Amino acid sequence: MPEAVPQAQPSSPPPAPVKKGPRGEVTIYATWCKGCRICVEFCPPKVLAMDPGEDHPRVVLPEKCTACHFCDTHCPDLAIVVRKLA
Amino acid sequence: MSDQQHILDAAALHAEEALIPQSDWFERNETLQKLRKNKKFPTIWCSGCGIGVVMGALIRAIDHLGLKNDDVALVAGIGCTARMPVYMDFNTLHTTHGRALAFATGLKIARPDMKVIAIMGDGDALAIGGNHFIHAARRNLGITALVVNNAIYGMTGGQYSPTTPLGGRATTAPYGNIEPPFPICELAITAGATYVARSTVYHALELDKFLAEAIAKDGFSVVEAVSYCHTTYGRLNKLGTAADMMRALKDDSISKTAYDALTPEQKAANTKIVRGKFVDIDRPQYTASYANLVTRVQTGDK
Amino acid sequence: MTIKLMQGNEAIGWGAIAAGCRFYAGYPITPSTEVAEILSRELPKVGGKFIQMEDEIASMAAIIGASVGGLKSMTATSGPGFSLMQENIGYAAMTEIPCVVVDVQRLGPSTGQPTAASQGDVMQARWGTHGDHPIIALSPVSVRQSFDLTVRAFDFSEKYRTPVILLTDEIVGHMREPVELPDFETIRLPEYRLTQPGQEYIAFRNEPGDVPQMASFGIGYRYHITGLFHDQVGFPTQRLDEIDPWLERVNTKLEKHLDDIRLLEEDDQPGAKVAILSYGASARTGRHALKLARAAGKKVDMLTLLTVWPFPEAQVEALGDKVERIIVPEMNLGQLAYEVERVVGRRKVRRVTRANGEMVTPQMVLDALEG
Numbered sequence: 001m002p003e004a005v006p007q008a009q010p011s012s013p014p015p016a017p018v019k020k021g022p023r024g025e026v027t028i029y030a031t032w033c034k035g036c037r038i039c040v041e042f043c044p045p046k047v048l049a050m051d052p053g054e055d056h057p058r059v060v061l062p063e064k065c066t067a068c069h070f071c072d073t074h075c076p077d078l079a080i081v082v083r084k085l086a
Numbered sequence: 087m088s089d090q091q092h093i094l095d096a097a098a099l100h101a102e103e104a105l106i107p108q109s110d111w112f113e114r115n116e117t118l119q120k121l122r123k124n125k126k127f128p129t130i131w132c133s134g135c136g137i138g139v140v141m142g143a144l145i146r147a148i149d150h151l152g153l154k155n156d157d158v159a160l161v162a163g164i165g166c167t168a169r170m171p172v173y174m175d176f177n178t179l180h181t182t183h184g185r186a187l188a189f190a191t192g193l194k195i196a197r198p199d200m201k202v203i204a205i206m207g208d209g210d211a212l213a214i215g216g217n218h219f220i221h222a223a224r225r226n227l228g229i230t231a232l233v234v235n236n237a238i239y240g241m242t243g244g245q246y247s248p249t250t251p252l253g254g255r256a257t258t259a260p261y262g263n264i265e266p267p268f269p270i271c272e273l274a275i276t277a278g279a280t281y282v283a284r285s286t287v288y289h290a291l292e293l294d295k296f297l298a299e300a301i302a303k304d305g306f307s308v309v310e311a312v313s314y315c316h317t318t319y320g321r322l323n324k325l326g327t328a329a330d331m332m333r334a335l336k337d338d339s340i341s342k343t344a345y346d347a348l349t350p351e352q353k354a355a356n357t358k359i360v361r362g363k364f365v366d367i368d369r370p371q372y373t374a375s376y377a378n379l380v381t382r383v384q385t386g387d388k
Numbered sequence: 389m390t391i392k393l394m395q396g397n398e399a400i401g402w403g404a405i406a407a408g409c410r411f412y413a414g415y416p417i418t419p420s421t422e423v424a425e426i427l428s429r430e431l432p433k434v435g436g437k438f439i440q441m442e443d444e445i446a447s448m449a450a451i452i453g454a455s456v457g458g459l460k461s462m463t464a465t466s467g468p469g470f471s472l473m474q475e476n477i478g479y480a481a482m483t484e485i486p487c488v489v490v491d492v493q494r495l496g497p498s499t500g501q502p503t504a505a506s507q508g509d510v511m512q513a514r515w516g517t518h519g520d521h522p523i524i525a526l527s528p529v530s531v532r533q534s535f536d537l538t539v540r541a542f543d544f545s546e547k548y549r550t551p552v553i554l555l556t557d558e559i560v561g562h563m564r565e566p567v568e569l570p571d572f573e574t575i576r577l578p579e580y581r582l583t584q585p586g587q588e589y590i591a592f593r594n595e596p597g598d599v600p601q602m603a604s605f606g607i608g609y610r611y612h613i614t615g616l617f618h619d620q621v622g623f624p625t626q627r628l629d630e631i632d633p634w635l636e637r638v639n640t641k642l643e644k645h646l647d648d649i650r651l652l653e654e655d656d657q658p659g660a661k662v663a664i665l666s667y668g669a670s671a672r673t674g675r676h677a678l679k680l681a682r683a684a685g686k687k688v689d690m691l692t693l694l695t696v697w698p699f700p701e702a703q704v705e706a707l708g709d710k711v712e713r714i715i716v717p718e719m720n721l722g723q724l725a726y727e728v729e730r731v732v733g734r735r736k737v738r739r740v741t742r743a744n745g746e747m748v749t750p751q752m753v754l755d756a757l758e759g
Contacts, residue, residue, distance in 0.1 A: 218449075
């Protein structure tokens with residue numbers, strides 16, 4: 001069996017894996033929020049969380065926001081705003 | 087940013103108790119420029135109430151159309167839905183129960199150049215206001231009727247309305263409602279409305295689109311926004327939380343396209359809410375017809 | 389204008405046009421229908437707008453909406469329709485939106501006798517809508533006065549930001565008299581509303597002055613009008629420190645301007661110990677009886693109320709101080725007499741009533757004058 005031809009070594013480091021950053025920035029206006037949980041329950045990547053007893057949600061996975069705008073178009077109190085990031 | 091940094095705290099937000107400050111809140115969201123800066127927020131509605139979602143859709147639609155605030159008038163009846171106009175920075179008229187369209191008729195005739203939007207609940211528009219609804223449609227007045235259908239009389243505590251589903255419980259239907267509900271859109275079409283559409287608060291962006299089209303329309307346009315009340319109807323019929331009921335609006339509705347593709351038997355058996363645009367036609371609009379009449383009279387050509 | 393034989397209702401229509409009315413919404417009802425018919429014909433000629441609404445409730449709502457939109461507006465009806473309008477009359481009274489409501493009174497209650505006359509809506513004009521509220525009601529005695537008081541009604545409604553009721557009746561409404569109307573160019577009511585944007589505007593301010601200046605919708609002031617109790621800005625409130633001053637201002641604004649609002653005609657005879665007090669069609673009866681009584685040598689005073697509401701307490705009290713008896717003929721069972729009795733005492737008042745569609749006769753008044 002012939003020997004495997006050794007592969008040439010790359011001369012530059014391999015490209016770094018692409019880091020998918022957040023596509024949207026979420027802001028919650030706590031004093032307008034009435035804690036209905038619609039944003040928490042419907043956010044597809046589960047960016048938001050709200051424990052029982054809390055009166056407004058928290059952004060727990062900000063990097064996962066895709067700026068789908070479900071939360072800010074479905075918030076009954078206009079208490080959450082998503083700003084699309086460049 | 088830590089999650090805490092996303093939450094603006096009350097003290098930073100408000101100069102005075104609960105008044106909207108000139109903060110970055112408005113700068114960041116063009117649409118919210120349409121809210122009244124001197125009005126106390128949060129809104130009066132229950133936590134999770136779809137009326138707030140409809141209000142968001144309405145201001146996005148008005149913003150999208152590029153209308154000047156001075157050119158828009160909101161005329162409301164009485165009820166939870168009718169509490170909407172006070173929050174928005176337009177010419178707002180909060181009238182008597184069922185009579186929004188009649189007040190709106192006078193206002194539109196006096197100012198045909200303004201965009202007049204009547205904001206009503208299902209009881210306001212179809213029960214006490216039913217007569218005015220059908221005549222406004224018949225006349226094809228250039229008014230947009232936004233009817234939020236929450237299937238109940240919410241403000242007064244949960245009595246049944248002309249759109250409460252058959253069998254549904256309400257405080258005045260403790261054994262279940264025995265009256266078949268009005269199909270709002272079909273009624274509007276038959277009465278002569280030239281733009282009729284229905285959607286739900288789950289489908290908020292579709293509501294934006296229908297509202298923008300309805301407001302731009304020169305004719306009597308009806309948008310029914312379905313948002314069953316979770317506080318009264320939902321609780322009496324054990325339908326869960328606001329989020330649960332919003333999920334149900336998604337699951338229990340069907341697009342008009344899909345509905346049209348059903349067989350007659352399937353259509354007859356359908357219990358899902360049909361969402362879509364049902365009518366978009368052109369007929370002479372009332373104030374334009376009257377203007378023609380005035381011209382005829384004044385030029386002696388009777 | 390030349391002298392024309394004109395119907396009372398027609399004169400009301402012309403009065404509206406002369407006053408600048410440019411919107412009418414109404415529902416036909418005998419004996420008011422001529423007002424609608426005339427305005428449906430004349431309003432388009434002057435660039436005004438007419439619509440026949442589906443009922444009286446809608447008619448009242450539409451004229452309020454049109455007034456908010458900047459047009460002087462009017463409706464006309466009779467008893468049953470007037471009853472339907474009450475809720476929205478209260479709305480206009482408390483939201484302080486100017487408008488004119490013509491009530492050509494007919495015999496009731498209920499369907500009654502549509503083609504017969506009465507003065508049965510006097511109390512309804514004051515208290516028909518629920519709750520405490522101010523109102524102005526004017527009653528013409530003649531065809532010419534139907535024109536004049538309609539013009540005054542529009543002026544009062546704009547000046548005091550209130551609905552004004554033209555409380556006429558089937559007799560004065562349907563009769564024909566020769567009248568010479570003034571040239572409409574000579575009738576130019578002042579403009580009380582804001583017409584230019586740009587000022588800081590508090591829609592329902594309580595200070596200074598009793599009547600905040602009105603801004604029609606769409607001219608540059610965006611504000612909220614509601615039937616709920618509201619603050620000076622117009623937003624609903626439940627705070628007593630906002631409600632109390634507002635209620636005080638609205639409920640006393642007319643009282644504070646009685647000299648302007650209280651229209652009446654006094655015909656005194658020195659030494660008279662008896663007086664006739666009347667209004668509308670019954671004042672015609674009163675005047676006829678007055679003529680006959682004086683011709684027979686009797687000294688009699690007469691007070692004709694052109695403004696029925698607010699009731700002219702001071703004048704009636706002064707009359708009660710002067711005479712021993714006040715005869716009140718009216719085509720109802722004594723609705724205005726209640727007010728006279730309240731002010732001068734029951735013993736001084738003699739009611740002469742008729743509520744069956746027939747006019748009180750001069751003889752009935754003469755009999756009352758005799759005691």
